[in-house]
Each structure stands twice: as structure tokens, then as C-alpha cells.
Amino acid sequence: MKSLIRKFLHNMGLEVYRYPEGCERLMPHLIQLLRRHRIDTVIDVGANVGQFASQMRGLDQSVRIHSVEPNPRVFRGLADLAARDPRWSVHECALGRAPGRITLNVFASSDFSSCLP
Secondary structure, three states, X not given: OHHHHHHHHHHOOOOOOOOOHHHHHHHHHHHXXXXXXXXXXXXXXXXXXXXXXXXXXXXXXXXXXXXXXXXXXXXXHHHXXXXXXXXXXXXXXXXXXXXXXXXXXXXXXXXXXXOOO
């Protein structure tokens, strides 16, 4: 049954992996995407402390990175990390459909902070 579902998903262009194995398989796919599509800029929305951007930098030194993080508690650390890299810009804001203000729900674990209720 598993193989049938995997084959069906594969035919739709999707792959499913167990955690944490899926995380380990992500990096080769990202390298391939960067090269195949000649991606020169990455936007990291909800950057937190820069985990994803740091991984991207490890994959490609030339890619331009824009990290967006609205949480002031973690933004300073993100900004300090990016300050060492001239191709990495940070933006202390949230992104949405329209300009305005919104409440950020901040949790003890900063990676769970969200504007969602």
C-alpha cells in the first residue's frame, strides 16, 4: 500500500519522506533548484534566528538573501549574524496582503511566534 501511494504521489511530482530523513534529503534538492532555475535571490520569511538562511549560504555563497522577521526578541541576533555577510539583508517587519499593523503572538519558543490566533 505504501509503495502504491508513493508511486501515485511521485507521478504527481511529489515525494514523501519520514522525519528526520526528509530534512537530510532537502539540501540536495535545494542545490538542484538553485542551479536549475538560476536562483540568485532567496527571501526567508519568518526567518527567526537565521537557520534557513545560514543553510542557504552554506549551499551557495553567491545567492542574495533577504530575511524577514517581525519578532524584536530574535531580530537582533538575526541582524548580528547577517551583518557579517554583505549579500544578506534583514528586515524587521511582517509581510501581508496590505500595509498596516498587526499583533504578533510571541511564545516562549520563538520559532512558534505568529500573527495567527
